[in-house]
Amino acid sequence: MKIVKKIAAFCLAAAVFVLAGCSMLNEEQVKLQDIGFTVVSEEKQPGELKTIIEEKKGSPFQLTYNDGEYLYIVIGYGEQPEGGYSIAVNDLYLTEDNIYVNTTLLGPDSAENKGVKVPSYPYIVLKMDYLDKPVVFE
Numbered sequence: 515m516k517i518v519k520k521i522a523a524f525c526l527a528a529a530v531f532v533l534a535g536c537s538m539l540n541e542e543q544v545k546l547q548d549i550g551f552t553v554v555s556e557e558k559q560p561g562e563l564k565t566i567i568e569e570k571k572g573s574p575f576q577l578t579y580n581d582g583e584y585l586y587i588v589i590g591y592g593e594q595p596e597g598g599y600s601i602a603v604n605d606l607y608l609t610e611d612n613i614y615v616n617t618t619l620l621g622p623d624s625a626e627n628k629g630v631k632v633p634s635y636p637y638i639v640l641k642m643d644y645l646d647k648p649v650v651f652e
Contacts, residue, residue: 549606549613554586554639563588563639571635576651585644589651590637591619598622599636605652606640613645616652 556564563579563586574592578585605616619636
């Protein structure tokens with residue numbers, strides 16, 4: 515009987531520990547504030563960043579780049595069969611420990627791309643003030 519009580523006590527302690535860990539995880543993700551950003555056109559991207567994007571654009575990618583003053587968050591969706599895609603920024607916010615970003619690839623308007631289909635490589639570059647925090651891509 516004593517062993518059963520010890521096992522029950524251990525299981526209860528383990529459950530409390532796991533639940534406490536889960537609540538700590540949720541606290542880390544508490545949104546402190548939205549982050550302001552600018553979408554950067556290709557012409558205004560730093561040269562080194564343009565080179566990195568060019569190397570990666572054929573496949574989906576996510577990266578960050580900083581120049582000490584600004585943080586650039588880049589999300590690429592790889593090769594698409596045609597042009598006309600756009601990217602929506604659903605969320606960009608700060609938590610105590612991280613920066614969270616969420617985007618969605620929006621398909622082209624079917625009337626927009628009648629005729630020749632040329633592959634495209636949609637990506638977005640978000641520019642914000644530099645913060646020394648890891649970026650979590652959702």
